[in-house]
Amino acid sequence: xxxxxxxxxxxxxxxxxxxxxxDLLCQLEQVNTDIAVAxxxxxxxxxxxxxxxxxxxxxxSHIFLLCQKEFHAFQITASQVCNRWKDLSNGTPLLWADxxxxxxxxxxxxxxxxxxxxxxxRSGPSSLFAARIHVKxxxxxxxxxxxxxDHIPRCAHLSLxxxxxxxxxxxxxxxxxxxxxxxxxxxxxxxxxxxxxxxxRIMGIVPLIFKGGAPSLTSLQLSGIASAxxxxxxxELTTLHLDGEYxxxxxxxxxxxxxxxTPSLVNLSLRGLKIDSPATxxxxxxxxxxxxLRTLRIRAKDTDHPFTSANALLTTLPLNQLENLIxxxxxxxxxxxxxxxxxxxxxxxxxxxxxxxxxxxAFPSVVSLTLESAxxxxxxxxxxxxxxxxxxxxxxxxxxxxxxDVSMLLRLVQERTNMKHPLELVxxxxxxxxxxxxxxxxxxxxxHVSRISNYPEPWPPGGNVVLTEDDNFWDIY
Numbered sequence: 417x418x419x420x421x422x423x424x425x426x427x428x429x430x431x432x433x434x435x436x437x438x439d440l441l442c443q444l445e446q447v448n449t450d451i452a453v454a455x456x457x458x459x460x461x462x463x464x465x466x467x468x469x470x471x472x473x474x475x476x477s478h479i480f481l482l483c484q485k486e487f488h489a490f491q492i493t494a495s496q497v498c499n500r501w502k503d504l505s506n507g508t509p510l511l512w513a514d515x516x517x518x519x520x521x522x523x524x525x526x527x528x529x530x531x532x533x534x535x536x537x538r539s540g541p542s543s544l545f546a547a548r549i550h551v552k553x554x555x556x557x558x559x560x561x562x563x564x565x566d567h568i569p570r571c572a573h574l575s576l577x578x579x580x581x582x583x584x585x586x587x588x589x590x591x592x593x594x595x596x597x598x599x600x601x602x603x604x605x606x607x608x609x610x611x612x613x614x615x616x617r618i619m620g621i622v623p624l625i626f627k628g629g630a631p632s633l634t635s636l637q638l639s640g641i642a643s644a645x646x647x648x649x650x651x652e653l654t655t656l657h658l659d660g661e662y663x664x665x666x667x668x669x670x671x672x673x674x675x676x677x678t679p680s681l682v683n684l685s686l687r688g689l690k691i692d693s694p695a696t697x698x699x700x701x702x703x704x705x706x707x708x709l710r711t712l713r714i715r716a717k718d719t720d721h722p723f724t725s726a727n728a729l730l731t732t733l734p735l736n737q738l739e740n741l742i743x744x745x746x747x748x749x750x751x752x753x754x755x756x757x758x759x760x761x762x763x764x765x766x767x768x769x770x771x772x773x774x775x776x777x778a779f780p781s782v783v784s785l786t787l788e789s790a791x792x793x794x795x796x797x798x799x800x801x802x803x804x805x806x807x808x809x810x811x812x813x814x815x816x817x818x819x820x821d822v823s824m825l826l827r828l829v830q831e832r833t834n835m836k837h838p839l840e841l842v843x844x845x846x847x848x849x850x851x852x853x854x855x856x857x858x859x860x861x862x863x864h865v866s867r868i869s870n871y872p873e874p875w876p877p878g879g880n881v882v883l884t885e886d887d888n889f890w891d892i893y
Contacts, residue, residue, distance in 0.1 A: 439691050460498070469500065477508045484511060512538035513545040519560070522554045529559055536567050540763040544599055546573030554581045559590035577886075582610040588645055589624055596628025606888060609662055623648040623679050639888040641686075649674065654682040654708070655876055657887045660689030661717065667691070668796040672732055675704050682708050683876035684733070687889050688717035691728050703734050710737060711876050715744035715889060727752075740877050742786075744889075750783035754779050758808075759877065761786035762793070763815070772796045776805045784814040786873070791821050798828035800835065810840045813868055817848035826855045829862050843868040 468476070481710035484490040488831075495502040505511055512535045517528050539545045547564055551557050557578075564571065574597075578584035584607045624646040633650040647822070653842035656678060660666060712733065716726040726743070727750040744763040751774060754760075760782045767775060772792050773863050785806075787793060797805055806824060809832070814825065832838050842859060843866045853861070859865050864883055872890055 419719065420514070424785060446485065446497045473504060477504060480505065480508060481510055484514075486514065486858045488514065497831065509539045509543035512536075513543050515539075515547040515549075517548075519555060519557055522552040522555050525559070526555075529563070532560060537636070538564060540567065541855070543569070544570050544572040544574075545678055547571060547604075547690060548573075548575040549577070551576075553789065556587075557585055557602075558591065561587060562606045565591050565595055568595050568600070570599055571597060572599050573602040574600060577604075577606040579608045580610060581608070583751050584610075585641065585645060586606075590644075592625040595626050595629060596613055596625055597630045597633075599632055600626075600630045600882065602632060603630070603647055604635075604637040604887070605645060605647070606637075606639040607645075607885075608640050612853050621649055621673055622646065627842050637887045649677045649709060649886060651678075654680055656681060656683070657687070657889070658683035658689060659687045659860045659888060661687065663689065671729070672704060677704065680708055681706050682711075683711040684709060685713040685889060686726075686729055687715045687887075689729055690717070700743060704732050706734055707737070709734055711740040713742040713744075713875055713889065714739050714746070716746050728851065734877060742872075742875070749774065749778070752778060756781055758783045760784070761813075762790060763788045763872070765790070767792060779806065780806060783808050784811040784813070785809060786815065788815040789818055789821075791818065792826040794821055794828050797829040798824070800831060803836050804835055807837050809837070811843070812839055812841070813843045814848045814852070815868075817851050818843070820850050822855060826858060829859055833862050839863050841866060845870045 447742075471479070480490065480494055483494075487493070491505045491508070495505040497765050499810045504675075515532060515535045517531060519525070519528060519846065536545070545567070549557070549560055564574070576588065578588075580586075588605070588607070589671075606837055626648050630650060631650065632652065634652050635655040636647060636649070636653055637657040638645070638647075639657070642823050643658055643660070643663055658674075666689060668691060671689070675684075698812055700729075714726050714729065726746045727748070730750070730752060731846055735754055738757050740759040741754060742758045742761040742763070745765070747768070749765045749767070749771060757782055763786075767790075769792065775793070776796055797809070799805065817825065829842065830838055839862075841864050845868055846872075849856070849867065854866060874886075875889070
């Protein structure tokens with residue numbers, strides 16, 4: 417049996433060992449800290465000696481901006497590389513001037529609101545910014561609108577898309593109604609239809625939002641029921657997209673009034689507009705003076721409404737000026753002339769035999785043609801003899817090619833070659849190329865064959881694709 421003295425001795429020894437261990441652990445922690453500090457210093461020296469670190473701050477900042485075009489969140493990654501990059505990233509306002517976020521659930525609000533505040537702070541106070549906010553459920557997004565409203569004097573691009581929210585229009589009017597947006601160049605608004613929502617579905621030129629004005633506005637896109645919000649229509653407006661699927665009481669006078677308020681219009685897009693007037697009343701009115709109009713995209717809505725005809729909308733426009741025309745879901749075209757259209761796209765247009773002759777005469781200057789399922793047009797363009805229909809045609813974009821049209825397409829290319837008016841380029845989307853696989857080798861011996869995207873071309877043509885918002889033009893009714 418051990419004596420009490422031996423136990424006391426061991427306790428003292430254990431205490432000494434534990435103290436020694438604690439001291440060694442403290443020393444180890446200090447050594448680890450010293451190592452981390454030394455590694456940091458070494459990394460800074462190494463980074464400082466790297467070629468990229470010797471670049472002037474202005475040049476490096478420009479490189480960051482170029483990288484951000486390919487990788488939107490680049491500034492976040494760059495700020496984690498080193499202190500210099502962090503300081504440069506946080507201190508370059510343009511890196512924080514492109515705000516994009518989606519709101520899907522109430523739990524997202526605190527973090528996304530903090531993100532919005534951070535971006536607005538770091539991009540300000542003098543830099544212009546772009547904001548794209550997509551609300552995807554019935555949540556209260558008032559705090560986001562309030563922040564945008566506080567910074568609206570320097571907002572150049574604003575896109576607000578709200579889905580499945582019955583009070584969206586009320587919230588948008590509440591926060592945007594009295595604002596003045598002196599720098600706003602691009603405005604895109606989309607509000608989904610919701611059965612329980614209170615809506616004013618009438619379009620007009622008296623603004624209900626931005627009543628203080630938006631004198632720099634050049635591009636306006638209204639889809640869903642957003643047209644009833646009535647943003648101001650600026651004299652400087654060059655691009656306009658109107659979605660009329662849910663629009664009510666659009667009379668001839670209101671339709672003409674809206675377009676007459678846009679004397680600088682170059683690009684016009686109309687989806688599903690319904691004129692509450694007989695087509696004959698449209699015919700009797702003079703063509704609007706839109707001297708700069710060059711591009712038109714129009715899609716009819718197949719409903720029982722008596723005045724949905726796209727022709728009624730076309731009668732008001734200076735069609736002889738158009739150079740680029742996209743027609744969708746139109747099966748009957750009145751005796752219009754389009755003498756200067758060089759780029760023509762026809763989607764879902766089931767023109768009958770009686771229409772084909774007029775189409776050949778109406779578009780004498782076509783150089784580039786996009787066709788989606790158009791058997792009779794393939795046939796007409798391959799007819800031998802004089803006159804040569806569309807003699808300037810050089811490029812054909814084929815979409816949704818039907819199996820029974822494959823041989824007709826080949827004949828078209830062959831006959832155009834024989835008539836000394838050959839096609840220089842035939843492009844296929846994926847499904848069309850697969851269906852045309854049996855004739856590809858022959859086509860390639862006659863002309864250049866290429867691929868195109870499976871999605872319709874960006875609109876307006878020649879615009880900045882990065883800045884283009886989805887305007888729901890191609891959505892199914």
